[in-house]
Amino acid sequence: MLSYDVLIIGGGLAGLRAALEVGQQAKVGVVTKVYPMRSHSVAAQGGINAAISEEDNTEDHIYDTVKGSDYLADQDAVEILCDEAPRAVYEMDQMGALFSRTEAGRIAQRPFGGQDFPRTCYAADKTGHILQHTLYEQALRHNVKVHNEWFVLEILSDGGEVRGIVALDTHTGKVETIAANAVIVCTGGYGRVFSRSTNALINTGEGMSLAYHAGAALKDMEFVQFHPTTLYGSNILISEGARGEGGLLFNSEGERFMEKYAPSKMELAPRDVVSRSMETEIQEGRGIGDGYLHLDLTGIGADLIGDRLPQIAELARTYLGVDPVTEPIPVQPGQHYSMGGIGTDVHGATEVGGLYAAGECACVSVHGANRLGGNSLLDTVVFGRRAGAAAAAYVKGRPRPAPIPDSVVQEHENKLSALLAADSGESFSPVRKEMEVAMMNGAGVYRHKDGLDKAIDQLDVIKKRAENLTVSDKTRKFNFELQGALEFKHSLLLAEVIAEGARSREESRGAHFRNDFPERNDADWLKHTIATKGEDGPVYSTSDVSITKHQPKKRVY
């Protein structure tokens, strides 16, 4: 039977950074449902934040992040994120990441939303691609064992400690187990819970649900980031870097409408502010066509676009037939990032012994109610490394992981066989679409009790229908319809926790905006939402926010 000291689920930036750290000290393996280079990290465009310029300083990075989070981030964790940022970026540089350069040869930095300094280091508009290549190269060089296209079905835990995982090997269609003393969950975001998302189709979020079922808590799940500029229709991301390089937003009347909402930061206000402003413009009838706005890059010039924004120019040309050098790009807000996730401490540890999480699936919490652009890539490498170090320390001196009984495999085989054998019931795909639309309508950019009640009622019905799914492809190898049905059941749990969290939080903070409670309410709600597994579903509680230097004040841009 396969066994590792530390097993990592996910081959994106967080998973690979953790694997490199563990590999120096203990036996490590990675399981990933797609080849590492297909992880969503590859799609990251705009850049990674670090106060590396002589005119910048870490204290400002901390302050911008805390203010951006609408004071919900744990400030001790933010201090670590920003303190370790320069080291993390230089480390990537030294590993071979090809960052764009200034004329003087320094790593180039661009302005990003909600920050007072051009702090975002970038590799043109392909930063994630470059970083992921670099870490994957290093993983290969250090012989990190990767189980490609293994879909994790369960994280095994008992007595409050992790035992390993169960996975479906997509190549053979067989259920496999891997024993491990520690497991680090690095499974990324759940964007596909919403109908309009910038996320890859694989971002269905089951890692968060697997950790929840193993006994970990989900934290602040109601905080969902909507990115202002996604391509109209397909919702492919147009990086904030486009506005950082001088892109402007216009409504149907040709107004640069951000003047009304964030006069000092304009297009470079934080994402929650810009997305809400755009939704308001559209809802009040100043949208273009049937509901988009214009992102105008024509003032930037062909040379700069070719040099710094080549990928987004290509995306606009390919998917909308629009040439951003000469025409404005139709854009609309779309789901982009999950601020919430598996609750961890600053070492990536959950309440379950040996269970760690890092990257987008985790909530440390450094992003609070709204993440600043460029801070997520940073989060993956800083907390990926820390989780790896903590897991390696945890397994040190422990006996080899105990073998996993065959009955575990049998139990999963039975479940899969039953799902494959069912010939009545619905296909998952249209039912999932209903979940995505219910979430977009009820728990989108603007929220209200009535809309959330409706979404939760719809989810209840969808949950019942999801108990009765059928899969038309009855084969075992590479059965992505089967995998889709399994992913969907996990996505539904996340949808429920997001919507319930949003309904109970009767205030507006960061990305969570309630039309019926438009103000932030620190007296009652300066706290994290916690969801843990109870007998009849999620049980909700709250926990305190760590405040060190920055007392909450009104957030104005």
Ligand SMILES: Cc1cc2nc3c(=O)[nH]c(=O)nc-3n(C[C@H](O)[C@H](O)[C@H](O)COP(=O)(O)OP(=O)(O)OC[C@H]3O[C@@H](n4cnc5c(N)ncnc54)[C@H](O)[C@@H]3O)c2cc1C
């Ligand atoms: C289009 C786009 C652009 C972005 N641009 C930026 C940017 O410029 N700057 C920035 O800071 N942030 C950006 N972000 C956010 C950032 O890229 C992500 O938050 C980050 O890369 C997530 O990395 P990760 O390692 O946590 O997860 P991912 O890279 O998503 O990797 C998840 C891994 O988990 C594996 N996995 C998931 N479920 C299972 C399962 N059941 N079994 C086995 N394996 C599983 C997958 O195979 C994958 O390898 C962007 C996001 C998007 C969508």
